Amino acid sequence: MSDLRYPLGPMPTPQSLTPVERMEALGQLFALPADLFEVVQGLREDQLATPYREGGWTVRQVVHHVAESHLNAFTRLKLALTEENPTVRPYEEDRWATLPDHDLVPEVSLNLLDALHSRLGMLFASLxxxxxxxxxxxxxxAQGRTYTVDTLLAMYAWHGRHHVAHIQGLRDRQGW
Ligand code: NI
Incomplete structure (x- = not known):
């Protein structure tokens, strides 16, 4: 049985990407806001409040999580481009997901991601x-590891697709 938490397998952490791999990851990053919008399209209130797997986040929490995770990605990218080997700040993502802003309608974070990915994508594309x-x-x-800007791109291109796959998987299993 496949692991519902990792429908695309574990997060990739390559130290470097080829130019072709960068283009592919960048395309995925640019596509994420539209892909996420599409995968929640037409879901009712009770469906948005359904965990994507037993004990997991609800669909609504997944959308808000992607936005705040990618806000961190943006900060990490800016730090990496402006400081010498900065140590980034981890955060308690499960606790973030229990704060009241996760009750907002998904559109709020979809709009946030739309604007954020314009900036994130433009910045990556300018490197x-x-x-x-x-x-x-x-x-x-937390991981005690030093990564690169290539790693950051690979991680977050995967991360968006990973959470879209969570919601798509739920829809497929439920016949939604
Ligand atoms: Ni995540």
């Missing part, structure tokens, strides 16, 4: 390989 932008390091203290 210069000869200047070494993609290799700029940053450190995640």
């Amino acid at each position: 210069n390989a000869e200047r070494g932008d993609w290799a700029r390091p940053w450190t995640h203290p």
Whole structure:
């Protein structure tokens, strides 16, 4: 039986990407707001309040989580581009998901993601390989590992698709 938590497998953490892989990941990042919009289209209130798996977040929480996770991605990218190997700030994502703003309608975070991904995508697209932008390091203290800007792109391109797959999987299983 497949793991409902990881429909696309574990998060990739490559230290570097080829130019073709970067283009593919960037395309996925640009497509995410529309993909997420589409996968929640037509869901009723009670469906939005349904956990995507037993014990998991509701559809609504998943959408709000993607927005706040990608706000962190934006901050991490800006830090990596402007400081020398910055240590990024982890956060308690499960606790964030219990705060009252997760009761808002999904449209609020879909609009946020639309604007955010315009900036995130533009910034990634502007990076210069000869200047070494993609290799700029940053450190995640919880994992005790140093990654690169390439890793960041791969992680968050995957992350958006990972959560879209959660919601699509629920819809498929429920026949919604
Ligand atoms: Ni996530």
